[in-house]
Amino acid sequence: MSSPQIVWLRRDLRLVDQPALHAAAEIGPVIPVYVLDDDRAGDHAYGGASRWWLHHSLESLGKSLGSRRSRIVLRQGDAPQVLAAIADEMGAGAIHANRHYEPWWKEAEDELADALGDQCELVLHDGNYLMPPGSVTTGSGDPYKIYSPFARSLLECLPPRDALDAPATLHSPESWPESDDLDDFDLLPTEPDWAGGLRDFWEVGEDAAHARLEWWVDEVADYDEGRNLPSQDITSRLSPHLHWGEISPVQIYHRLKDLRSDGWQTFLKEIVWRDYAQNVICQFPDYARESYREYDERKLWRNPDSGHLIREDLACWQKGMTGYPIVDAGMRQLWQTGWMHNRVRMICASFLVKHLLIDWRYGEQWYWDCLVDADYGNNGVNWQWISGTGVDSNMFVRIMAPLTQSEKFDAAGYIREYVPELAELGDQEIHDPPDEERGDYPAKMIGHKEARERALEAHRAAK
Structure with a gap:
């Protein structure tokens, strides 16, 4: 029997279209290994919601592997x-892993290659994106910084590689190395157990990802317009399955590629955006921590660390108590379910950085802790886009009006679900309730006109 082949699992928790697993299974006995390395990522160690998802995803994959002995x-x-x-203990011939592009994982890959020496090699595979990050370049061979030309170039490269079947056979080694129990990881909340809403909202694992994709085949045609309507929620909710690698974008592409609808074309561009975010962090590894554009941060942002009133403003945003129903509905959905509708994510993010003038990094960290699909690349790119600080971003002076957005995109039903104290209001009043009909619901933290003028003045001073 040939030497055992270790498969290093990270955010690629699946059997189908798993290049590292597929390659290892063709060579010899397979030892899948997951290492919980909390220290390496620093301030981007997995947040509470991510840890909850990781527990159930590892549990699901363990059962799938168990059915294959x-x-x-x-x-x-x-x-x-x-x-x-x-x-070293198992006499492994190789460690197989799918490439990851977060700076701490790239560093870990380099360290591992150095640590293995000559007896065992590290074999890296491409498996988590439509096209390998770094492979889509300009005519001069440089990486793209701007999304639109990147997207055009990537779309011209399609179709991607074929999806791989799950290994027909997984041979086991003659003996297994010792393993911790999953409960030893302490990934689940206990005191208190705040995950009830997540359990009600999500099915986790590779089988759940495939079921969600099959549901989406019949719904994606309405995505072009429906994606902006939080009360209807015509979104795939595939993002956490993609993030954790329970399904690959290549699988999604090949399942949907023969559809002819504006919804599918719009959805494809959002999968491409996911590739784009990795392209950005390959060029700028600290992108989720440092603004790309230079400006005087002291004049633009109100720092929650410098005063209790600003900390209270941040806490009101986090708790969904801003007095703007669409913002509060989104922030409460985030806390209850570990997810937020994509249109509302933008509205809530814009409110933090422009209405409250709080540094985008506080928002990035809150989303990082609360989202089950919290992704280093996507989260940083999206926050820098909305704050106007990124390499490719919305202009800061474009300030979203949450009350207008709420009415325009018919968010009344969404607000009733997540802000139940306003549920009795009619469709006209619920977006901006009159003071006499707010009851215990808070007044606006700041008026939109006042917030807009303050933000524009701060931007002029910070440039």
């Missing part, structure tokens, strides 16, 4: 050191 080896610690030790 295999298993996941679970460990905690420094990933390169742990993997190198297992490789």
Whole structure:
């Protein structure tokens, strides 16, 4: 029997179209390993909602592997050191892994390659994006910074590679290395258990991802217009399945590619945006931490660390108590379900950075902790887009009017679901309730006109 092949799992928790697993299975016995390495990512270690999803995704994958007489080896610690030790213990011929582009994972891949020496090699595969990040370049071979030309170039490269079947057979090694129990990871909340809304809202795992895709085949035609209507919620909700690698964008592309609708074309561009975000962090590894554009941050942002009133403003936004129903509905949906409708994500983000003038990084960190699909590339690119600080971003002076957005996109039903204290109001009043009909619901933190003028003045001073 040939040497065991280790498969290093990260955000690629699936059997189908899993290049690293597929390659390892063709060579010899397979040892899937997941290492919980909390220290390496620093301020971007997995947040509470991500940890909840990770627990259930690992549990689901473990059952799938168990049905094939295999298993996941679970460990905690420094990933390169742990993997190198297992490789040495098992006499592994290679460690296979799908490439990841977060700066801490790229660093870990380099460290692991150095630690393995000559007896075992690290074999990296492309498997989590439509096209390998870095492969779509300008005519001069440079990476794109702007989305539109990047998207045009990537679309010209399609179709992507074919999706891979799950391995027909997974051979086990003669013996297995020791493994932690999943409960040892302490990924689930206990005191208090705040995850009831997540459990009600989500099915987790590879089978759930495929079921969601099959549902989406019949719905995607309405996505072009429906994606902006939170009360109807014509969205795929595939984002956490994609983020955790329970399904690949290549699988989604090949399942939907023969459809002829504006909805599918719009949805495809959002999958391309996901590739674009990785393209950005490959060029700017600290993009989710540092603004791309230079400006005087002290004149633009109100820093919550500098005063209790600003901290209270941030807390009101986090809790969904701003007095703007569409904003509060979104922030409460985020807390309850670990997800937020994509149109409302923009409205809530814009409110933080422009109405409240609070640094986008506070919002990025809150979304990072609360979203089950929190992605380093997507989260940083989207926040810098809305704040006007990014390499390709909306202009800061374009300030979304939440009351107008709420009425325009018919958010009355959405508000009733997540702001129940306003549920008895009619469709005309619920977007901007009169003071006498607010009851216990808070007054606006700041008027839209006042907030807009303050934001424009701060922007002029900071340029």
